[in-house]
Amino acid sequence: MIDMEGKSFTCTLRGECDNDNTQGPHLHEIDYQRNARDREGGWLVLGSRADELLHLHFTFIGDYPNGMQYEIRCVGGEYDGAMLGISRNQYVGFYSVASVTELWTINLVPLEGGPDLEQNEFDFILQDGRGWSVRSQLREPWAHMPQHGIDFLTVEDQMPMILRGKILSFD
Numbered sequence: 001m002i003d004m005e006g007k008s009f010t011c012t013l014r015g016e017c018d019n020d021n022t023q024g025p026h027l028h029e030i031d032y033q034r035n036a037r038d039r040e041g042g043w044l045v046l047g048s049r050a051d052e053l054l055h056l057h058f059t060f061i062g063d064y065p066n067g068m069q070y071e072i073r074c075v076g077g078e079y080d081g082a083m084l085g086i087s088r089n090q091y092v093g094f095y096s097v098a099s100v101t102e103l104w105t106i107n108l109v110p111l112e113g114g115p116d117l118e119q120n121e122f123d124f125i126l127q128d129g130r131g132w133s134v135r136s137q138l139r140e141p142w143a144h145m146p147q148h149g150i151d152f153l154t155v156e157d158q159m160p161m162i163l164r165g166k167i168l169s170f171d
Contacts, residue, residue: 002119002120002121002122002167004068004106004108004122004167005063005068006060006063007060007170007171008057008058008059008060008070008170008171009057009058009167009168009169009170009171010055010056010057010058010075010167010168010169010171011055011056011058011165011166011167011168012029012030012053012054012055012056012165012166012168013029013030013054013056013163013164013165013166014027014028014029014030014163014164014166015027015028015030015046015134015136015153015161015162015163015164016161016162016163017046017136017151027164028046028047028151029046029047029053029054030044030045030046030054030153030163031044031045031047031053031054032044032045032054032074032077032079032093032094033045033093033150033152042079042082042093042094042095043087043091043092043093043152043153044084044091044092044093044152044153045150045151045152045153046136046151046153047150047151052076052077054074054077055074055075055076055168056072056073056074056075056084057072057073057074057075058070058071058072058104058106059071059072059073061103064105066105066107066127066131067105067106067107067108067127068105068106069103069104069105069106070103070104070105070106071083071103071104072084072104074094079094082094082095082096083095083096083100083102084100084102084104085100085101085102086102086128086155089154090132090154090155090156091152091153091154092134092152092153092154092155093153101129102128102129103129104126104127104128105126105127105128105129105131106124106125106126107124107125107127108122108123108124109123109124109125109162110123117164118166120166120167120168121164121165121166121167122164122165122167123162123163123164123165124162124163124164124165125160125161125162125163126160126163127155127160128155130155130157131157132155132156132157133155133156133157133158133159133160133161134153134154134155134160134161134163135153135154135155135156135158135159135160135161136151136152136153136154136161137151137152137153137154137156138150138151
């Protein structure tokens with residue numbers, strides 16, 4: 001497992017999904033909602049629709065009994081520098097710095113029988129300041145996106161989603 005304690009880093013993320021009628025859960029790239037109406041842009045979703053993967057910077061804040069705490073920001077793209085926060089409806093997305101008060105907690109998950117992690121990867125559960133876990137929520141298709149539903153990332157006091165980070169660099 002990667003030695004991340006006390007370190008800030010930039011990474012890409014994938015999340016476990018079992019909403020697409022396949023045999024059991026598997027990992028999808030995490031991206032943000034692109035080319036949507038302004039009020040829906042910036043929300044995190046499962047499944048990348050871009051040529052370049054979403055990069056996130058995790059700034060280490062401290063190590064606490066409930067896990068390592070970080071401030072998370074988007075790196076590059078239209079939300080460059082925006083902080084990861086939570087909407088009124090519990091959707092996880094990028095918001096202006098003034099509207100975000102969230103620190104995020106990472107709880108590392110030991111690998112149990114899944115595919116081997118690459119040297120620079122780690123599995124974890126991401127929690128907000130209340131201890132609620134990030135998970136995916138399938139939303140039905142809309143009139144302007146009739147082809148399929150979308151798995152948005154939300155925070156809920158329910159079963160967490162396992163995320164896999166791939167570290168690109170340490171600070």
